[in-house]
Each structure stands twice: as C-alpha cells, then as structure tokens.
Amino acid sequence: xxxxxxxxxxxxxxxMIEKIIELITNHKEDKFHVAFSxxxxxxxxxxxxxxxxxxxxxxxxxxxxxxxxxxxxPQDAESNYGMMKSHLLDYVSxxxxxIYRIRGEDNPVEEAKRYSNLIYKNLPKSKExxxxxxxxxxxxxxxxxxxxxxxxxxxxxxxxxxxxxxIHPQTKQRRIALxxxxxxxxxxxxxxxxxxxxxxxxxxxxxxxxxxxxAYVAHFSRATEIFIDEEASTELDRTHE
Numbered sequence: 001x002x003x004x005x006x007x008x009x010x011x012x013x014x015x016m017i018e019k020i021i022e023l024i025t026n027h028k029e030d031k032f033h034v035a036f037s038x039x040x041x042x043x044x045x046x047x048x049x050x051x052x053x054x055x056x057x058x059x060x061x062x063x064x065x066x067x068x069x070x071x072x073x074p075q076d077a078e079s080n081y082g083m084m085k086s087h088l089l090d091y092v093s094x095x096x097x098x099i100y101r102i103r104g105e106d107n108p109v110e111e112a113k114r115y116s117n118l119i120y121k122n123l124p125k126s127k128e129x130x131x132x133x134x135x136x137x138x139x140x141x142x143x144x145x146x147x148x149x150x151x152x153x154x155x156x157x158x159x160x161x162x163x164x165x166x167i168h169p170q171t172k173q174r175r176i177a178l179x180x181x182x183x184x185x186x187x188x189x190x191x192x193x194x195x196x197x198x199x200x201x202x203x204x205x206x207x208x209x210x211x212x213x214x215a216y217v218a219h220f221s222r223a224t225e226i227f228i229d230e231e232a233s234t235e236l237d238r239t240h241e
Contacts, residue, residue: 001206001218002225005233009194012229013045014052016137016192019225021057023135023188031098033123034135035065035178037147038080041139041192046088059093063122067138068148068166069102071174078173079104102176108165112176116162119182126185131162133186136178140193140201144212147183148175156180157216180217189221196231203235 006012024032036042049057070078074085081101089099100118103111123131138146148166149156156164157180166177183189191214193202205215205226218224228236 003206003236004225004227006227006229009041009044009229009231010048012192012194012227013041013048016190016227017045017049017053019190019227020135020137021053024058024061027061027134029124030061031063032061032134033063033065033132034137035067035133035186036080036084036137037067037139037192038069038083039139041194042137043083043087045192046084050088050091054092057092060095062094063098063100064089064094065100065119065133066102067136068175068177069104071104071108071176073105074101076104102163104176108174108176112161112163112165115176119162128185130185131182133182135188135190136183136186138183138189138191138214138217140191140198140205140214142197142201144201144204144214146191146214146217147179148177149180149213151212154213154216157213180213180220183217184221187222189217189224191218191224191226193226193232194229196234198228198232199235202226202228202232206236 004015006015066080069080072078074082102115119131126132140146143151150169153166159179161179162182163176164179166175205218
C-alpha cells in the first residue's frame, strides 16, 4: 500500500490525474477498463482534468464504468453518472459505446444482474478467471464506507456477485454497488481522500487493519495507492508516509 500526500485538495486531484494518465498511456492493450466513483471529491478531479489535462489523455482507450450508483434517473442531481457526464464526459472524446452507465432508474435487483453480466462480458480475466478492471477509483466516507458498501454490510465484501443492491443505513436510499471481490482483484486501486473530516478514516485504514469496507479493500487489493491532502493526514502515523 502506497500513500501520496499533497498540500491541498486540488494538488491531490492533480497528482491522481497525472498517475491515471500515465497508467493509460503505458497500458499495452487497446482498451483500459476503469471504474469511477461519484461524489464531491471526484467532481473536482473531473473539472481539473477537463481544464488542464484534456489534450494529454488518450481518451479513445478508456472504457468507463461506475463503481456505484444511486437508484435515481441520470437527470437527478443525486446521480453519479449524471455528475460524471456534466463534469467530464460531455467535454472529452471517449467513444459513446465505451461508456457503460448503471441504470439507476431501473429495478435495482435486475440492474445489478445486468451490470454484473456486462462486466463479465467486457472485462479481461485474471489468471483465476475473474473479471479484472485495470483501475478502480474509490473514495472513503467518514464512516469508512467505500463503493456503496457501509459498515454493517461487510458480507458484500466477500460475495461472488460483482454488483449488488445496497441501502444507505441512514437515508435508506437504494444504491447499486460494486462488491469487494472485483475491487480487490483489480490490477490497481486508487483511493482519493481529502479534507479534515476524513482524517480519522485515513488513520483507521492504516492503524485498524481491515476494519471497515474501505480499510478491507485497501489492505487486500492487489495494489493500493492512496492519495490524500494534508488535512486528511493529520491523524496519520507519519511512518506511513
């Protein structure tokens, strides 16, 4: 597990963008399969990507998937796909047939099955025969959740199903979430975690072993890199840096 610390949220996002572009550029296959998370932190990253790195990115190689989605239509302000579309996809030249959204407006049980089947069909397989993303981009909630797998839902970390319905424990909002196994089987996992409210989560990922969904994925994935700003690093044992 590697950690990269930057002075600000913007510098953290830029650091991740540059690493992603490097991964895509050096990827030997024609297609690079990446699953993106939603939320406010990726929104900043998308804006910076369009503003400063649009012309440096080999967009034609990208096959875009979602880590999770709220069960709302794409026009809804809560839609992860809608956010990604309005902040990134509308401005770059990724072929439309390489963008695979989760249909949040559909029945979550059926949609989780459909999207899982799509992943099985599209992704290259690991040596063990498991569908394998080239990169999964994750965040971490201040409760330690990642994807839409929350504390108390740890069974979703070890299921053989790729995508499953989940429920936010407080709001009861229905979600569709990438499960633990395809996250830890990905060739590379990047976490983007910024802000002082995430300091305890960052410390927990390193200090409390695999307690909580984000920590579990960080510890057990094939290759984890964590990108944080100074505010998120305040409770971290500096020996990890």
